Amino acid sequence: MKRVFRTVLLLFLLFLGAIGPSFAQEEHQAALVVDFGDGRVLVRVVSFAEDTISGVDLLRRSGLEVAMVSGGVGTAICAIEGVGCPPTPQECFCACQGGTCRYWAYFHLRDGEWVYAGRGAADRRLGDGDVDGWVWGDGKSPPPLRTWEEIRAASRALPPIGPSVPGTLPPAPAFSPGRASPVPATPLPSPAPSLSRPSPTVPAEAPSPPGGTPAGAFPLASALAWGVTVFLLLGLAFWIRRRR
Template identity: 40%
Template sequence: MRPKLLLLTLLLLGLLGQPGNAQGPNHAGVVIRFADGAVRTACVAFEQESVTSAALLKKAGPQVIVDPASGFGEAICKISDGAHSNGCDFPQEDCFCQCQGATCVYWAFYNLENGQWVYANTGPSHHQIKNGDVDGWVWGAGVAGSGATDVTPPLRTFDEICPADARTSAQATAPPIASEKLSLRTLATFGSVILLVLLAGVWAYRRQA
């Protein structure tokens, strides 16, 4: 094998030893307050840089009924978690079945900012969540003129919902996913190396002929 061809092969094979850019999962918190005062929290892991608040709620564990075609993107119609369930059974009934007149009871959406709940002015499918963020949901009556409810989710910090040991434990499960991605990448690279070596060999043979 000629020196140039050998050098090319070694450089390409060196790619096989380079690890992928896999990283541990990100985490965000979810706080849900039902009508009877019951509170559920969840620490949700996700691989992407960010996810929508609607996707985060679905990954948090409770059963969620949504209206995907509302004017706010995905509207949250009903949330159920065991014995606790509030909302409207869309599409059998309107997603905001209890918000048809002067009294408006619905699932209100909040974001935790600087240690305080802030009523979200965007729909959950339009709001992006990143690592360390916390979303809040509460079934309550909207206050006229603001949309915010008469009750808010209880304050829970990200560290309370997602303690460091829980995040470390979750990250420990990430390597198998990263290994799978690396394995596929390795196979693809190896196949490319073989093809290039064969083509280079044919080219060298023709030059000698």
């Protein structure tokens, strides 16, 4: 009988050790506000287990269609939801070839105000409650100002972006010249009335997508299975003891 209880106790301790790291991880949230410059504004709230994630990770995990290229000098965002140019070094900056320039201007929400980003999305670190904004334009106008509560409410009210979800944006159209979004990972200049044409020096190699389940996370289904197993074993041991 003592052997049965020792076995059950060992299984229970193994169960606690397996799920401990999972319960110790606190879920964090950061938000994304995307202004297409034509009246459309999309809001997404992204949950993550890490302490911080990069601005590029926030875009990737938002469910939005994002086209980008990266290399030794950083990451360039070429298009969001089809607004932009093909993700190649030669074409990613096609809207900044004349006297005017339209691109995906990058902002951070700080102390209730939008601040133009001083560095690229790859270098940006977001923690719990942080907000990033992207605007398709000349860099002078920030996204619409919203509180964290308004952002979360808007995110819950919208279905995930996807070509098969009714009521969302249609599939991304073919890229056309005059729609681009250069956002390098190196420090960005302050917005100016006239932006010079950027130099497309980013290699064509695209970054690999982030992993699914964070390292150390214990799947909920496995935790439940372990819990049921331990409960049944405890019940069996109690029944055997009562029978004797």
